[in-house]
Amino acid sequence: MMMTATAQGRDGRALLEICVDDADGVAAAVSAGADRIELCGALALGGLTPSAALVAEAVRSGIPVHAMVRPRDGDFRYQARDIALATDEIRRMVAMGVAGVVVGAMADERMLDAAVLATWREAAAGVAIVLHRAIDLVADPVEAVRLAVSLGYDHILTSGGASTAEQGASMIADMVAAADGRLAIIAGSGVSAANAAALIARTGVDAVHASASVREDWGDSRISTMGFATGPRRRTSAQRIAEIRQVIERI
Template identity: 55%
Template sequence: MTVLLEICVDDAAGVDAAVAGGADRIELCSALELGGLSPSPALLRHAVGSGLPIHAMIRPRAGGFVLQDGDVAFMVDEIGLALAAGAAGVVVGALQVDGQLDRDALAAFREAARDAHVVLHRAIDLTPDPVAATEVACALGYDHILSSGGAPNAIDGAARLAEMVAAARGRISIMPGAGVAPDNVAHLLAQSGARAVHSSASVALAHPAEREVRMGFATGPRRATDAAKVRALRSAIDNRHEPQGA
């Protein structure tokens, strides 16, 4: 089966590395060290110019996914701006205080995106039951779910991801993410039955100077998308041995 490789990036160099390494699609963010925030207009313009489909993160602030007053309207505005700038889709998530998906907010995001693709991000991994949440996302008309199966990484969540794939019944794409690497992607695909994977394919940069950390400009080493790792992922996906009957 053909497997789509999505690479998440948070700067212009990352866009270029994803393209050079053979990614099929880019999830575009800022501040990946915070789990990903909405990208700047200039970064979005650069990414759209790459020619790859771009899914823009819509997350205006760090922290959890229980939205505050005004967040939905602000995110709806961001969705419109991202799509007007050429994004092929948007990546969103929202939870209620009890951890269930916030259906009203997610419905508003789906309506705002119109015909564009909408991805439910790893907020789903904080729900009590990601399999049940998969059904909710299907009912809302979402196109993709990014998930680690409720585990810290997708390998540990592979069994749950397989349950999510089965629950989706082809109505929505389940895309494993978190810890996806060239040396485990073939096993992950075989275990989960997914047809798309998501990875940062990144390497750690030099640790920031102590003064930068002390002044609050950095918290630790940034990571950067690496074209060689993207290429290795692409190769591992394309050269894997599929089970009989797959």
């Protein structure tokens, strides 16, 4: 298993990862001092594979980039064409210089697909690989942590099987214990400056993951009615990133 230098933030504290889906988000994360970004397309859909140009922009920023590889929205039960496409995307992103990739696949509605996850670990040789919140759908998250360890995964992003990491804190703590330092557990969903310190204390996670975003109206009602967006614009806030960072540095 490859543990990356970014498993923890500066001075051994929990690392701050910010998920972004556009160039402005990358710039905000860099300016506000995030340790790492999770780069996605379409965060409003839970995050999809970002464009090659956005990946290149993020890598040029100098901040470590973990790029999402998710070929479509919805569930994580993929057909052969989706799996092949994602495998190709992983190899392309590794060649582009990302620090890691973020993936997840289910065999059924309650179990991870170990064979697909193993294929993706092999495709991502040389960089970190993250099991994303597909793990929050499994019947036994603790056993899923053990599976991820056996497959050589480096990180798991989780809300502990709940809608938010705060609600799933007890399960996240159990997952941290199961990992036993063999991979890094990242707590994500609903993380903010108001709860980050308590969440780290309750769970013992290596990192927290947040969008640090604000919602804004598009200014044109046709944007939604024409189907160009599914809701308000989500804009990454440098101020919110800085607030979370300050909380973590005080721990």
